[in-house]
Amino acid sequence: MSATSAALSYIPGQRWISDAEIDLGLGTVLQNDRRSITLLFPSKGETRVYSTSTAPLTRVIFSEGDTLTHQDGWTLKVEDSKEVDGLLVYLGETEEGDFVEMPETQLDPKIRFQGPRERLLTGQIDRNNEYTLRALSRQAQTRLAADPLKGLRGPRVGLVPHQLYIAHEVGKRLAPRVLLADEVGLGKTIEAGMILHQQLITGRAQRALILVPASLCHQWLVELLRRFGLPVTLLNQEGFAANEEAFSQSQLVLASLDLLVEDDAAFTQALEENWDLLIVDEAHHLGWSPTQASPEYLRIQQLAERIPGLLLLTATPEQSGESGFFAQLQLLDPARYPSLEAFQQEEEGYRSCAQAIARLENREPLDAEERQALQERLNKDSLALLELLENPEISEDQEQTARQQLIDQLLDRYGTGRVLFRNRRASIPGFPERHLHTPGLDCPAEYLDLLESYSQPHRQMMLGALLETPWPFVTLYPERLYTLGAQEAGRWWEFDPRVDWLIDKLEDLADEKVLLICAHAETALELSEGLRQRAGILAAVFHEDMDLFDRDRAAAWFAEEEEGAPLLICSEIGSEGRNFQFAHHLVLFDLPRHPDLLEQRIGRLDRIGQTHSLELYAPYLEATPQADWLAFCDQGLDQFSAPRPVGASIFTDFKEDLLGLLEGQVAADELLPRIQEARTAAEIELEAGRHRLLELASHRPEVSQELVTELEAADEDKQLREFLEMALDVYRIRNEDLDADTWFLKPGKESDTAIFNDVHFDMEEGNSATFSRDKAMARDDLHFLTWEHPLTRNSLEAATSTVKGNTCVALLKNPALPAGTLLVEIFFCLDLADQQNPLATRYLPPQSLRLLLDGEGNNLAPKVGFKGLSKQLVKMKKGLARDVIKLRQEQLRGLLDRSEDLAAAELPSMIEKGQELMRAQLDPEITRLQALAEANPAVRNEEIESLQKLRDNLDQLLSQASLKMDAVRVVIAAGKEEH
Known part of the structure; x- marks a missing residue:
């Protein structure tokens, strides 16, 4: 599609658009004379009269490959066009494969120009900062989609190693089913919140049901909102009675377990909903014995059978005895834990494995009984490590490496460490002493x-x-x-x-x-x-x-x-x-x-x-x-x-x-x-x-320290600040620096407040926000700004989900280039058939291709970067920008065609890169789980099969991918300024 007003030849029936009033849609010339032109805009039912000398009009001309809509609703893909008495007639195929003609007089007047090519050539020019925000958003989305710590950066929590380890280990799984059993005060609620947040951010889960004791409902509500920015629906007996569709209308539901036990209608509705994750706090209250199960246990058992993911929380898994402990594990995986007797026998094996690990940690030799127990369990690789440790000629470095590898393999492949995590206060530093003062008073x-x-x-x-x-x-x-x-x-x-x-x-x-x-x-x-x-x-x-x-x-x-x-x-x-x-x-x-x-x-x-x-x-x-x-x-x-x-x-x-x-x-x-x-x-x-093997597997300090180090660096993320400054400018949000890390944000009447959806924000008074984790931890009234904060996510979505910012014309202030030099910057995005699939964006990061063409069609992008070019650009007035587009129309059409040819040549390598990125994430985990499954029945076959199916589906999705033009910026050199 293109546009022109060069000939200034107005003939009744031609289709034009008004540069000054784009929203009027497609106009039809009714009449004209030497002094004026009259246009009808059918979609709005309005007529305009323009002076022939100053008419802000652009002729609409569609090109080969464009899809047109007839006024009767059917579509045509353009293959060619001809001119008859000054009017265009388009030739091409309908969706049914019929070859037909469509006169421009029969075009649907409601046609909207969405693509950057169409909008640019019809003079629909956006501001330079809107274009820049769109480009920065695309780059950020590509980077964030591949972030291995995605979902862990946003929560307002301290960087506590054992909590981060558990959240990272569990949150990255598909449909995790685990028991969080850290001792009191170690942050099980935070761990569950981090896992839930990670599952939602990465697209592994969409909906969750959270069931807690009635006395803890408020605590959970505050924790999820303040720490994780998750707006949950708190549902009690009165709320359900007032709205019996409450479960179906909410993405995240928080309710007391009593509601589902005492109200059959509430339980039935909850059971019929499609949840991805079930979270149950105080799981030790779910009474069970070999002869009887409590109503609470039976309700949770029915839900657990239908919901893929399950998190059980308890500070005292042993409190209900060995049978109660087994019952909790059976909720997680009934196929893995079919009977109490088999579980008790298996536990004995875990204890011998734990004793062997303790000896390895203390650099003590294994006795014959322990060695025999390990030999019955170890595979070839692990046995080779054991033999290496017993070699008298081994060096100290070799011994240390082999010892640690063997410990890691034992922890990874045996025991309930895959489904149960338990840390003890005694092994976690940082708790204060307590001093009690008890003044007795009359x-x-x-x-x-x-x-x-x-x-x-x-x-x-x-x-x-x-x-x-x-x-x-x-x-x-x-x-x-x-x-x-x-x-x-x-x-x-x-x-x-x-x-x-x-x-x-x-x-x-x-x-x-x-x-x-x-x-x-x-x-x-x-x-x-x-x-x-x-x-x-x-x-x-x-x-x-x-x-x-x-x-x-x-x-x-x-x-x-x-x-x-x-x-x-x-x-x-x-x-x-x-x-x-x-x-x-x-x-x-x-x-x-x-x-x-x-x-x-x-x-x-x-x-x-x-x-x-x-x-x-x-x-x-x-x-x-x-x-x-x-x-x-x-x-x-x-x-x-x-x-x-x-x-x-x-x-x-x-x-x-x-x-x-x-x-x-x-x-x-x-x-x-x-x-x-x-x-x-x-x-x-x-x-x-105490389950020593379990405690060892519940926290791997060498892993958690890497997580802490990387997350600590996020406070200095200049890219985040740059992006948010640009977004606040585009959406007209007042931004005032309170100190080096803190902003005050306040929307005005002209602000685009849609970016505050799901943000707990005072729209009238404004709120303060900080990039500092320490400040955010100390002050709940401060928003904690990260790439995962709803304000940031909404800005990224808004910048890329509409047409705003997909066209721009800018002036280049570079004295080295002759005045009038033309450059065209084009961004393409890898377009997937199922673009809305959240797992596709997780494992197939949204790739973008940037081209920078000179007037001859040469690609200068490898030599001239986006940021470097953007720093030299200044805005151009819209009237002048439209004149540039009209004067350079034919050249621009050729360059845009050239860009699509260049992009098509890059598509195979981008698909290959996408496959490599996807497989680099999935293949090692599949291989690891297959090896684990041979030794540790805690690894579910469903988990392996889900990953394999996901890999196959993503491969197919990639093979059908195409490249879509996403944004175009026309750059005109201003030449050397005269002084």
Whole structure:
């Protein structure tokens, strides 16, 4: 297709377009005389009259190979054309193969010019920065598609080696099915989020169902949104009742397991949906025995049978015993784990393998029994390494290399390491010490009288119902009793000695940041008001009734070093999912009623990367249930010195005694020694059940260190900043530098806000964003800008999915070139038949071809780079640009034809390169899994077959690929400037 106005010969019936009003579409000349031309634009039903001397019109002429649409809807592929009485007649074949003629008067007036060739030759010129953004986006997409760490760069998480190792190892699999069993505090939720993020970013998964205990729904919601930018749909009983299509309408659904157990309709709908990944937290609560399975287990079993990917999370896989541990593995792969008896026999073999690895690590010789056990399992390659180690003439370097290779092979090929990952706090550095301070305070008479007044069981039941806390746990929160029953509701802070103690402590700590957590949002709000009125202390407040923006503001105010709040008061659930490790003083204004909640509180500060010892303060009222409960948590569970994985099971086993303790019916000095003894025994049993082989396979430091090093370098990615600066300019988003790493972004009325889809962003006030991982970790209110941030992904998509930016005319300021020198820059893209297949873009990175033709058709691209040329270009006014196109039309047509010939010659090598790139990723993994499958039945045949099928499909897809012109820039040299 081409366009011209050189002859300025207007004949009724000819088709022209208006350069000034492109949206009018194809116009038809109605009449003309020496002074004016009248055009009808049928698609808009409008008429325009133009002066013959200044008409901004371009004649539309289609060329061989173009596809035309007739006004009746059928299409024609142009093979030739002729002129009859000044009107064009196109000749060619229809889709049915009939050879017909189509006069230009019968062209569909709604024809849109989408391709760069058509748009350029009809004078549809885009801005130079739009063209540049398109080109940068294509280059970035090519680079990112082949990134081996794709999916790991975007999450707002610390670069914790064991977490990165697990996420990298599991996230790159097709339909992963694993049990994440790291000890408490090691970040299983983060690992699951990283795996989910990686699966979504790489296209391995599209939809996920996340099932967690009801008490953890909010924590998961915040973690997924804040850390991973994943907007999930939180679905509860009320939400499902209001919208029974909720499961089918959401890409990512987060719900409590109780919903699916208690509501058959909800479970049925969830079961019928096509999910790619199922995530289940607290999997040890899925009860199973050889004779009976719990309703929760049966529901998950049905879902797991239909959903390809499955992540089970538990900090205590051994807590439910060996049978429960087996049941979790059977959910992952019932064919691999058909019976408990076979599993128990296999475990014995793993232990002997683990003992051999331990000896190898300690450079100790294997005894005869261990050597025999290995010989029965090892293949030829591994046996050769074993023999080499026993050769007395081996050098030290050879021994070290052989020893490590043998250990690696044993870890890779044996045990449950493919399906189960477990790291221990003892082997992970970076956790702080904990120091407990327990100031005992006299209980005020107001509280003592209240506690005495609730001696009758019926009043206790009523109170528990009103406060949604069962008796006697409600006695741990006397301020709630007072607020409910006293005349001056909410003013308990006037006499509560904990408030006096807190005011004094805040004065002692001066400029230190203090985090305070209490059980209820009402307590947090009232305490904040009391501190303001009594001592003029302004505290940030953070609770579950606040929306996410308000929580962000509160957390950001607390995080500010200079002008920030010294104290942040959190409710129980309001503290979940947040990282406050820049503080190291934690006030437990009360104690929660479950050991897991207490560990969750301490876990807000007791995190990997905490640089100070933790100072824990637990003020309590003496001679009240608070004193007894503190004794249980401290002396009984010893929970303040370190996490206690057995705490939940001890709580369950002694629940009746603990209720008696709070009600004064069981003596602490009689109960606590029994609890201590039970805890010690449970921890000894837990330690004895350690799976050494599993722990070794759960983290490979040499692999994780490479991941950390590469991800650390991302903070200095100049290409990302260059791209985003250009994108913000094109989409007219205000961008202000706050410091070297931080921007303030604010859309205006003229902004293209579509790039903020799925971005948690304040469109009216604006938001700040940073390239620094450390700043993003410290401040939840800052967006963490990476190539995987939704804003970046949306900008890449917007720059390449529309016609904007696919044409440009620019002026070249280079005195070495004569004025009027013509260059044409053309980008081609490898076009796949199934371009929307996400796995195709993962393993077939979108390749692009750049040509730079001079006026003679010579390709200068190898000598003149894109960035180097772009730096010398300045914009050209649209009117002048259109004149250039009209004057050089025939030459441009020839050069564009020439570019397509050159591109066609490059196609075979690009297809070959695509096959090499694809096979370089898939073939080694297929070969590795085939070797593993011979020794380790944990490798599923389905996984190997899926990869082989994927490789074959991608080969076929590539063989059908073609090259499509994506963008054209015409460059005119300005010549030497006169001074």
